[in-house]
Amino acid sequence: MMLKRNQIIGVGFFLFVIFVAVPWLIHVSGRWDFYYTLTSVALLSIASGGVWLTFYIGRINIGQGAFALTGGYVAAILVVKYDVSFWLTIPIAGLFCAAVAVIIGLPILRLRGVYFAMITLVLTEVARLTALALPITNGAKGISSIPLPGELSILGLTLIPDFSTVANVKLAFYYLAAVLMVLCFAGLYRLVNSRIGHLCRSLQQNEELASSIGVNTAYLRVIAFAISSFLGGVSGAIFMAISRSIYPASFPVKDSVDFMLNCFLGGLGYVFGPMLGTFMIYFGWDVLFTTGKYQLLIYSAILILLILTLPNGVLSLRIFNKRGTAK
Amino acid sequence: MSALLEVKGLTKRFGGLTAVNDVSFDVHEKEILSVIGPNGAGKSTLFKLISSFLPSSSGEVLFKGQRISNLAPHIVARKGVVRTFQETTIFKSMSVRDNVIISHHLRSQASLAGYFLGTKTALADEEEFGRSADEIVEFLNLGEIRNELASNLPQGHLRALGIAIGLATNPSVLLMDEPFAGMNHDETMRTVELVRGVRDRGVTVLLVEHDMPAVMKISDRIVVINFGEKIAEGIPSEIQENEKVIEAYLGSEDDEIGM
Amino acid sequence: MEQIIANGLYLGAQYALIALGLTLIFALMNVLNFAHGQMYVIGGFVTYTVYAQLELPFVVALFASAITLAVVGALIEKFLFRPVIKKSVREESTMLLAAGIAFFLDAVILLVFGEKQRGVPKIVNGLFNYDNYTLVMPYDKILVGFLAILSITTFILYMQYSKTGRAMRALAQDKIAAQLMGVNVERYSMIGFALGAMLAGVVGGLLVSITGVNLGMGGPTSIKAFMMVMIGGAGVISGAIAGGFILGMMESVGLTVLAAYGDITYLAIFISLMIFLAFRPQGLMGKPWG
Numbered sequence: 001m002m003l004k005r006n007q008i009i010g011v012g013f014f015l016f017v018i019f020v021a022v023p024w025l026i027h028v029s030g031r032w033d034f035y036y037t038l039t040s041v042a043l044l045s046i047a048s049g050g051v052w053l054t055f056y057i058g059r060i061n062i063g064q065g066a067f068a069l070t071g072g073y074v075a076a077i078l079v080v081k082y083d084v085s086f087w088l089t090i091p092i093a094g095l096f097c098a099a100v101a102v103i104i105g106l107p108i109l110r111l112r113g114v115y116f117a118m119i120t121l122v123l124t125e126v127a128r129l130t131a132l133a134l135p136i137t138n139g140a141k142g143i144s145s146i147p148l149p150g151e152l153s154i155l156g157l158t159l160i161p162d163f164s165t166v167a168n169v170k171l172a173f174y175y176l177a178a179v180l181m182v183l184c185f186a187g188l189y190r191l192v193n194s195r196i197g198h199l200c201r202s203l204q205q206n207e208e209l210a211s212s213i214g215v216n217t218a219y220l221r222v223i224a225f226a227i228s229s230f231l232g233g234v235s236g237a238i239f240m241a242i243s244r245s246i247y248p249a250s251f252p253v254k255d256s257v258d259f260m261l262n263c264f265l266g267g268l269g270y271v272f273g274p275m276l277g278t279f280m281i282y283f284g285w286d287v288l289f290t291t292g293k294y295q296l297l298i299y300s301a302i303l304i305l306l307i308l309t310l311p312n313g314v315l316s317l318r319i320f321n322k323r324g325t326a327k
Numbered sequence: 328m329s330a331l332l333e334v335k336g337l338t339k340r341f342g343g344l345t346a347v348n349d350v351s352f353d354v355h356e357k358e359i360l361s362v363i364g365p366n367g368a369g370k371s372t373l374f375k376l377i378s379s380f381l382p383s384s385s386g387e388v389l390f391k392g393q394r395i396s397n398l399a400p401h402i403v404a405r406k407g408v409v410r411t412f413q414e415t416t417i418f419k420s421m422s423v424r425d426n427v428i429i430s431h432h433l434r435s436q437a438s439l440a441g442y443f444l445g446t447k448t449a450l451a452d453e454e455e456f457g458r459s460a461d462e463i464v465e466f467l468n469l470g471e472i473r474n475e476l477a478s479n480l481p482q483g484h485l486r487a488l489g490i491a492i493g494l495a496t497n498p499s500v501l502l503m504d505e506p507f508a509g510m511n512h513d514e515t516m517r518t519v520e521l522v523r524g525v526r527d528r529g530v531t532v533l534l535v536e537h538d539m540p541a542v543m544k545i546s547d548r549i550v551v552i553n554f555g556e557k558i559a560e561g562i563p564s565e566i567q568e569n570e571k572v573i574e575a576y577l578g579s580e581d582d583e584i585g586m
Numbered sequence: 587m588e589q590i591i592a593n594g595l596y597l598g599a600q601y602a603l604i605a606l607g608l609t610l611i612f613a614l615m616n617v618l619n620f621a622h623g624q625m626y627v628i629g630g631f632v633t634y635t636v637y638a639q640l641e642l643p644f645v646v647a648l649f650a651s652a653i654t655l656a657v658v659g660a661l662i663e664k665f666l667f668r669p670v671i672k673k674s675v676r677e678e679s680t681m682l683l684a685a686g687i688a689f690f691l692d693a694v695i696l697l698v699f700g701e702k703q704r705g706v707p708k709i710v711n712g713l714f715n716y717d718n719y720t721l722v723m724p725y726d727k728i729l730v731g732f733l734a735i736l737s738i739t740t741f742i743l744y745m746q747y748s749k750t751g752r753a754m755r756a757l758a759q760d761k762i763a764a765q766l767m768g769v770n771v772e773r774y775s776m777i778g779f780a781l782g783a784m785l786a787g788v789v790g791g792l793l794v795s796i797t798g799v800n801l802g803m804g805g806p807t808s809i810k811a812f813m814m815v816m817i818g819g820a821g822v823i824s825g826a827i828a829g830g831f832i833l834g835m836m837e838s839v840g841l842t843v844l845a846a847y848g849d850i851t852y853l854a855i856f857i858s859l860m861i862f863l864a865f866r867p868q869g870l871m872g873k874p875w876g
């Protein structure tokens with residue numbers, strides 16, 4: 001992958017900030033609670049990154065909550081009932097969600113526009129109700145008191161220490177989430193800037209024409225949806241590990257809508273849009289906590305004002321456009 | 328001359344209406360064959376049946392002796408039968424060159440994963456597509472505007488871009504739905520030349536059109552349909568004198584004749 | 587059996603009315619109104635305030651709900667949707683806006699009406715008992731169902747025969763053609779949005795007399811409305827009505843038949859909807875695309 005010089009500097013700066021500057025600042029200021037916030041932002045932006053990819057093929061996805069929930073449950077059940085190592089459950093949860101996405105996606109990805117949006121929203125409800133109804137998910141009580149991630153070692157070499165022995169679990173989770181976020185967005189960046197991204201854009205712009213030039217549109221749509229759901233599942237699995245519990249209400253419809261909002265707000269044409277959008281929405285919400293009962297009012301009012309002034313996303317602003325990413 | 332594409336007893340019913348009724352004809356290799364007929368005759372429907380954008384009610388289409396009707400459109404395209412669109416359909420938010428590059432999809436050697444990882448094959452593909460796209464763009468006189476956003480192009484260039492997209496797929500047969508619609512005389516003549524050029528590259532052209540002068544000028548052979556049925560077939564001079572054809576066209580509005 | 591059908595019809599009438607509003611807005615502006623459920627909740631609270639607190643007649647309360655929501659709808663269309671639709675390059679932006687508005691209305695409801703469940707005194711007392719308990723229906727439910735059907739009928743007649751209704755139908759069918767025929771698109775979009783919101787308000791007002799109202803009802807109501815619209819076909823009036831009655835009936839049947847298996851009625855409904863849409867993506871009466 002060819003990166004220009006200022007791109008390398010940008011990436012280096014970004015990595016420096018999240019892996020060095022932030023932990024240092026938190027250490028100095030003693031605001032340990034920020035770790036939780038930033039970890040959440042990282043995980044939510046992974047899930048949002050998936051949603052963004054479905055947007056990229058021209059589908060409005062409001063179903064990511066369903067996959068985050070599924071991923072969380074798969075990981076929790078494996079850890080608690082089958083004693084599987086948490087580290088193994090991360091890819092399993094992701095793959096399970098991807099498989100579900102293939103099965104569900106084959107029929108529903110034929111839907112377009114509002115129809116697809118509505119059916120994915122419904123999917124979020126289906127996931128919640130399924131979690132309530134199945135015996136293995138333990139109904140409304142959910143699964144709680146899940147142990148912290150254990151050690152990850154290969155051939156006796158410890159790659160990741162047992163989280164119950166590390167001095168600072170918050171920091172450990174922060175690093176985990178940050179690493180995965182970087183991997184996820186590096187992957188998405190590569191995807192979008194390769195010929196696959198080009199193909200995705202062709203779907204977004206005109207599916208009929210795409211199939212007339214020989215693109216297997218159904219296949220590509222399912223692939224994109226599966227990747228999206230994989231990311232949702234992974235993020236759900238780690239959320240489960242952090243909160244050490246999972247309930248049917250862990251990822252409600254509001255979350256699915258939020259994932260979509262994150263993408264919109266960051267800008268649908270830019271790979272790093274969902275990261276920025278998630279950061280702004282999550283932090284905005286957190287900062288507004290001090291306003292008490294006016295929190296939701298101010299938050300939604302700002303949201304509406306943002307949409308009114310920047311209907312094409314924050315990254316559509318001129319300053320960002322100069323070094324636009326995906327386009 | 329052997330038949331490259333055989334249309335056999337093709338029929339399409341929409342509820343009670345039979346839009347295409349038992350139409351049969353052959354398309355020979357490297358010819359330009361036009362299907363003409365008054366508005367509503369069923370040309371577009373026939374066209375969609377051949378390119379498999381619509382399932383047929385009965386009958387079939389054979390390409391090199393293999394059945395291609397009722398397959399998914401992308402599979403038909405993969406076999407070498409590619410359509411362009413009547414409505415100037417393009418990828419709007421891509422540059423002209425990108426439109427053509429993406430349309431090389433069928434020539435891909437690398438897999439999706441290969442493109443993601445940037446394997447040798449993938450890089451070779453990309454290079455080859457870029458080179459070929461530049462050649463096609465030049466061929467259709469789009470060189471100067473290759474980096475324009477497709478949505479900014481004027482009508483005439485859009486039509487050329489549509490043909491470029493079709494060519495990029497490296498088709499054996501290119502199907503064109505009304506390539507001259509909405510064009511003035513000069514534009515039509517220029518496009519006629521383009522279509523001839525396409526044929527000279529070795530591509531068989533099947534076009535659906537109701538601009539008579541253009542059709543007469545360009546076609547090797549002509550098939551005439553009216554009310555969904557084939558009423559005549561032959562070389563342009565035969566068609567021009569065919570009683571049934573004259574009747575069909577006189578029966579419709581004057582401007583349709585265009586002569 | 588009769589009981590299930592009667593319950594289904596009663597629910598269906600409410601649902602159809604909600605779906606009608608949603609589908610009207612969709613047909614006119616291609617906007618999926620996420621805030622529809624919140625509008626319904628506001629309707630419920632307004633009726634609660636006027637009828638239970640100010641102790642005015644129920645009919646007055648219903649009108650108050652209708653008018654409040656019509657005004658809210660008109661304002662939202664004029665000051666929020668219209669500018670965003672003009673400026674955005676992707677139609678999805680309206681969906682984001684709608685979601686923002688849903689949050690905003692939730693916040694307003696929270697501040698103005700609080701988060702408590704509210705109910706109102708019964709509008710009529712008594713129980714209709716047919717054939718010794720084969721069919722039982724409280725009179726207030728019957729009245730509410732009747733009022734809902736009356737509203738649906740009025741709405742259909744209005745869309746069919748009034749000048750405004752005809753203009754809106756023209757607009758829904760083909761925006762550009764309607765514009766060429768001299769239909770004032772902005773004006774009728776606003777009227778349509780107001781009308782759609784008003785329908786949500788009316789159902790909210792009607793149902794508060796039976797089920798009460800609370801802040802949390804907004805989201806789930808929107809989801810139900812989406813389902814009905816999907817069953818019937820987005821943007822089609824007959825589809826919304828069909829969708830409403832079908833969902834009402836399924837809920838009624840499910841609650842009885844599936845009761846033994848726990849609370850899985852909606853799970854079953856959701857899954858059958860997904861299977862149905864796999865075979866008929868445009869819904870029962872929607873136009874197929876492409």
Ligand SMILES: Nc1ncnc2c1ncn2[C@@H]1O[C@H](COP(=O)(O)OP(=O)(O)O)[C@@H](O)[C@H]1O
Nearest residue numbers: 341344346364365366367368369370371372373
């Ligand atoms: N999808 C469809 N559903 C129903 N009728 C159709 C459909 N497509 C075309 N028709 C009808 O089939 C007939 C032939 O149409 P078409 O093939 O577009 O004619 P042409 O291209 O020759 O003008 C017309 O009467 C048209 O109304």
Ligand SMILES: [Mg+2]
Nearest residue numbers: 367370371372
């Ligand atoms: Mg036609």
